[in-house]
Amino acid sequence: MLEIPPQKLRELLVGESLMAGDAFDAIAQEAERFHQSLSDTLISRGLITREYFEDLLVKYFNVQKADLERRGIDLETLSILPEELSRRRRVIAFKREGDNSVDVAMEDPSDLETVEYLERYLKAQINSFLASANDLNKGFSLYGRQSSENFQKLIEEHVLASLKSQAQGEEEKAEEVPIVSIVDNIVSYAISLRASDIHLEIFNDLVLIRYRVDGILYEIVRVRKEVFPAIVARLKLLSGMKIDEHSKPQDGRFRYKVGTDQVDIRVSIMPTFYGEKVEMRLLTGADRPLSFAELGMLDDTIKIIEENIKKSYGMFLVCGPTGSGKTTTLYAVLGKLNRPQVNIVTIEDPIEYDIAYVNQTQVNTLAGINFASGLRAFLRQDPNIIMVGEIRDEETAEISVQAALTGHLVLSSLHTNDAPTAIPRFVDMKIPPFLVSAVLNVLIAQRLVRRICTNCIISYPAPEEVTAALKVQVKKLGVENYVKIPETLYKGKGCSVCNGSGYAGRMGIFETLNVNEDVRKIIINPDFSLDALRTVARGQGMITMFEDGIRKVEKGMTTLEEVLRVIRE
Template sequence: MRLPLPPERLKKILVGEGLVSEDRFNAVLKEADRKNQNVLEVLIAEKIADSKYLNDLVAKALGVEVADFSVKSLDKDIVRMLPEDIARQRQAIIFNREPNDVYDVAMVDPSDLETLEFLTQRLKVRVKPFLATSEDLNRGFSVYGYELGQDFKKLIEENIRASLSGTAKTIEEAAAQLPVVGIADNILSYAIASRASDIHIEILEDATLIRYRVDGILYEVMSIPKTIHPALTARIKILSGLKIDEHLKPQDGRFRHQIVNQIVDVRVSVMPTYYGEKVEMRLLESSQKPLSLEELGMTATNAKTMHDALASAYGMIISCGPTGSGKTTTLYALMNILNRPEVNITTIEDPIEYNMKYINQTQINPQAGVTFASGLRSLLRQDPNIIMVGEIRDAETAGISVQAALTGHLLMSSLHTNDAPTAIPRLFDLQVPPFLVSSVLNLVVAQRLVRKICQSCAYSYEYGPELTKVIVDQLTLLGIPKESAKTPKILYRGKGCSSCGMTGYRGRIGIYEVLEITDRVKKVIADPRFDLTALQREAREAGMKTMFEDGLEKVELALTTIEEVLRVIRE
């Protein structure tokens, strides 16, 4: 994100306002450069000033106003005067038309005269710049999403017709032809526009099915003629550097795809199935920076507990949950907090999902003898302060991890358990003695991801006794007295609109339970007659809220629906 003011001018303003000293600003500037972030983002993240106050200061200095709009208020015809690719590239969105035929343009950098001149010449209208954050613009860009997807579908259908009328004799020739290239590009571009995390290309008896996973849910997008499947698969293999003549063995690869100014890392898995090869592509935005704990959805209380655990120079922090629950994202957020010049952070992962600046990341490679256990042994000779092990899968990795944490290293990893307390018996199963678990463990966080209500079509409603009973039954199942839980009085859901693809949901947020390993919890863990129920009771007395309780709070805040919370809790 561009900085709308030169750093020296911004420093003068902030120092003049008494927000920071010159030394503090210079330190923040270095931190922003180290994290590849905008200095304003770092100021907000470190709570030196809030976003609105900083925007007002910058806007005043530039002599412009702050853009004020919601997705609901945007006129789609006005927004679409500027094509989405140009809007994203220029970081600008038209959000209003004034009575005198002047069009208001929200911009990250209202002082960008070249862009203002470009807009004036292209649109043949007068424009007035307003200051906006990148978050404001991203919300505005959602207006493009649904219709853009329909356009991609039409393009794919046109390319399919062109491909079927071609003269290619071999898979290699077909993969090199423009129609197949266009189909592959459009499938990827439509997925990115739809905010998909995964693309599934599945060959059936009579067709090839394209499905996207959006906000954790798989949706059927389209089916294409089966005859084009070999050429499409070959095209993806070529992009990924895989063998196009290998059809009987699984293959893994990756490549980068760029749409306008957005670069996406694509992780590819090809697997032979009954009717042919199935392709799965995981989309990872390469420019995405790690989120803060608050941005992930943690309450202030849980975030403080996490920060307290990170202050320890040694010990273990475990993230728990099923596949796809956001464990790795949480571990990356923790590493980002700890990422400072004076510490050496090393990781062993499978795979490396995001490249983090100043962190030494290693991917396991069993064929080369690099497993979690062997890789962990090797990186202990790299003088690490902080270690992240992607997952503790076996007793050997568990044993080495515990020894590393006991010998002056802060080690973070993940386990597949349903909640925070059950991580303890899982470590016992991995042959870690109870006395070592109680000595080395600092904190356990369990989580799930729930879909967020689309704020463009959200509405409230009152619920009846049937749903009240469902909530009470779930609380009882968790051993939580109804009177001690905060149950929502009014519920919310989304009607479905173009911003969310008619689903009523847009984006995801985490629900968490954070188990702090207090002295009393340590005693329960180390007890030879270990009892899980006693641990759960002690955890609650120490202040732990279950994921269901955390979810209920997010329901009351209109962040998600009760149906979503119940769905992920019962998985």
């Protein structure tokens, strides 16, 4: 990764009055402690943006930005470098300049060894450009787009080869080359498409392979049933499961390497009527926690969160259904709080990402470790900050509240549809209202919406029928006085980058309830009602998820259809 020397970066940031010198020195020490790049630490703390740092790199090193969203990527040029080489060297060939010159986006254009290697490999002059993480991800994803037909053909070839195999027994079949290749191709293709999940499902006459990309499931390929037991056996072998166990659910995980990147894959196997169903969750290891802005939070939401995480005790709760991004938000908060002066502990099910210098424990029911017992044990470990993956039961709720009352900052998640309903949910778990009001600092509810692909975004006047439908929804939600109907809408027209979907990536829409004195009075009122709570929260400036979504529709970050889809779910 290209970096500006720390002393020079300090001069630039202090000179532009972006931060004080002692604040920079503290961040530099923190980056060294966590073995992170200084720029990543500054970005994750929200002190500078990724775009600002890239502009500094361009000026300091006198290089051009690749800006592949604007320049585009020629697929024929992309294919002159194998995907494995591109990922390993962190480069994207995107345009030919005549017969003897190639434009290449590079993570580090000053890496002369890579430039010389590419010139020898391509027998051409290399024009190097500074590539952002988005540039590289865009290029890597295009390898997957252009190989869709090749992927299906490869799977079919390996299936036929496996059917001809003389291998005997599940373990022997799991180790044979065709089955190993099938599993490798299923996983690597999913990674190239930015899939979060892989589903392998067996039915009466076929096996269906589906990927979840940006929250939506897509059918990818169908394979013959005869090879499925060997595929499942291979995944069990990789994940450390019992190969000969077919009647009980099993869970495991393994690590898959793609170029210089590592992907942790969590595997769940469940018996069904026709055989075992496999679900794989792909956990791409992040170099750093995401910043609040990268999650999709707007300035007013960020301000409330940053004010509340400065508190040394109380509860910070993130609410929403499964798959709404709660854990990612909690990790972003931990990233903001993680510093040498505090002891942070977590109890999770499962641990999705490894966080430097945070003591993480995974729920293990066989060993007697659940959320409640793990939390109770951690209270004897002198913690400052405790993250509980989820509050599911009365015991966990009670211990979490006691921890928050005794000088600990407790972060957790709760399954509720919006922020206000978290309060009666706590009361349902036998927590008295006066304790609920005493411990809660802030409640955040969220959903995930797909981002419009920035490579093919277009604007258009809002059609009358869409405006009419939106007015109906606004009235139904009772937010007529708060929502402005957009006159201009945005969408992605579809391109090779987004595989024709018009979307690339996801972000959150948020509802933030700041628990202040007025809200606390409502909570302890014997005549408590959600309507009264919402009215007071409104008066304090609470913005609903729907309103936050409409703001992002206006800004061209997502579509109206996406906001309505997740709000109605």
